[in-house]
Amino acid sequence: MATATTTAATFSTAVRRLCFQTSLPSTSIRLRHVTTSARPTRLISTPTPHRLLPLLRLSATASPSSTTTSTISVGDKLPDATLSYFGSDGELKTITVSDLTKGKKTILFAVPGAFTPTCSQKHLPGFVEKAKELKAKGVDVIACVSVNDAFVMKAWKEDLKVGDEVLLLSDGNGAFTKALGVELDLSDKPVGLGVRSRRYSLLAEDGVVKVLNLEEGGSFTNSGAEDMLKAL
Amino acid sequence: MAPIAVGASLPEGSLQWFDESDQLQSVSVHGLAKDKKVVLVGVPGAFTPTCSMQHVPGFIQSAEELKAKGVDEILVISVNDPFVMKAWAETYSENNHVKFLADGSGKYTEALGLELDLSEKGLGTRSRRYAIFADDLIVKVANIEEGGAFTISGAEDILKAL
Numbered sequence: 001m002a003t004a005t006t007t008a009a010t011f012s013t014a015v016r017r018l019c020f021q022t023s024l025p026s027t028s029i030r031l032r033h034v035t036t037s038a039r040p041t042r043l044i045s046t047p048t049p050h051r052l053l054p055l056l057r058l059s060a061t062a063s064p065s066s067t068t069t070s071t072i073s074v075g076d077k078l079p080d081a082t083l084s085y086f087g088s089d090g091e092l093k094t095i096t097v098s099d100l101t102k103g104k105k106t107i108l109f110a111v112p113g114a115f116t117p118t119c120s121q122k123h124l125p126g127f128v129e130k131a132k133e134l135k136a137k138g139v140d141v142i143a144c145v146s147v148n149d150a151f152v153m154k155a156w157k158e159d160l161k162v163g164d165e166v167l168l169l170s171d172g173n174g175a176f177t178k179a180l181g182v183e184l185d186l187s188d189k190p191v192g193l194g195v196r197s198r199r200y201s202l203l204a205e206d207g208v209v210k211v212l213n214l215e216e217g218g219s220f221t222n223s224g225a226e227d228m229l230k231a232l
Numbered sequence: 233m234a235p236i237a238v239g240a241s242l243p244e245g246s247l248q249w250f251d252e253s254d255q256l257q258s259v260s261v262h263g264l265a266k267d268k269k270v271v272l273v274g275v276p277g278a279f280t281p282t283c284s285m286q287h288v289p290g291f292i293q294s295a296e297e298l299k300a301k302g303v304d305e306i307l308v309i310s311v312n313d314p315f316v317m318k319a320w321a322e323t324y325s326e327n328n329h330v331k332f333l334a335d336g337s338g339k340y341t342e343a344l345g346l347e348l349d350l351s352e353k354g355l356g357t358r359s360r361r362y363a364i365f366a367d368d369l370i371v372k373v374a375n376i377e378e379g380g381a382f383t384i385s386g387a388e389d390i391l392k393a394l
Contacts, residue, residue: 084354113316114315114316115316116315117315148316150354151277151278151279151280152278152279155279155323172353173354173356187337191256191315191334192313192314192336193313193336194313
């Protein structure tokens with residue numbers, strides 16, 4: 001999260017500088033600084049020029065020490081959320097995290113983006129391949145989550161010829177990802193990916209996280225199917 | 233930003249795409265459109281039904297005709313990331329001329345004044361459907377739909393107007 005820290009610091013400096021501009025009307029902006037302080041800092045400041053507004057959003061969502069949503073960890077109960085997908089009948093459907101996990105052994109894994117190289121070529125196919133083995137070890141549901149819309153997830157599923165062994169679910173507005181505290185801010189990258197999810201895989205039993213393999217960003221080291229198999 | 237209209241100049245902006253060697257490229261709209269005749273086709277989302285099955289195919293099929301009428305570039309623009317645009321473009325194996333460009337952050341769509349809020353459908357802010365013809369950056373034809381409807385923004389309508 002070094003990138004978020006540096007950017008947040010740069011942004012903070014920029015906003016502080018703006019506080020001394022008296023030609024603009026005043027406005028109040030609440031910030032979360034990258035510190036260990038539990039109190040969010042309020043600055044009465046002049047509004048930022050339009051070009052800095054994306055940085056404001058960056059700080060609000062990507063602060064590693066944000067006190068509103070800490071990152072999910074082993075032993076936590078998964079927050080509830082609604083994810084969407086297209087059923088085999090072509091109808092848009094929704095499913096809650098509760099439906100996916102209540103009374104079940106569920107593997108959830110997330111990718112930063114559908115159709116992106118590592119996701120498509122290694123992470124998802126790995127789970128598709130090992131699905132039978134995982135289910136033989138008592139896993140009831142395997143689902144892939146991404147901050148992409150349901151149309152894109154459907155197209156990706158068809159492109160990789162994934163059947164029912166792994167559900168591909170859309171966290172279209174990123175609400176579930178945010179609730180887990182695993183956002184990955186790629187807004188400052190030229191690819192125009194916005195806020196996505198860090199790569200992870202987790203095993204939940206009746207909604208409680210038992211195994212969590214959370215990557216830094218989009219790297220792919222311990223969040224694969226093999227690692228999950230070993231953990232079971 | 234008010235929606236772009238006939239007579240206005242296309243704003244500058246950059247769009248992304250993956251080229252033939254899979255390299256991420258950033259293109260400037262002015263670079264593509266200055267001194268040229270271009271058609272910009274805006275869609276609410278890659279892989280969505282109307283876009284995929286009606287709007288875009290129309291332009292792919294009419295590409296030769298549009299070129300014969302002097303159009304240099306046909307650009308499909310969507311608020312999707314370039315990975316998704318590339319995958320979507322690949323589903324049109326018969327395509328030879330249409331470029332699929334990503335306005336991942338939605339900035340260019342905003343500069344055109346053509347945003348469409350689809351947050352309720354879990355799609356965030358996207359683009360209205362449109363077909364715009366510009367000659368040396370000046371908009372000559374602007375067929376902009378209300379939202380994602382598909383009534384006047386097809387290839388036929390652009391061909392008629394040329």
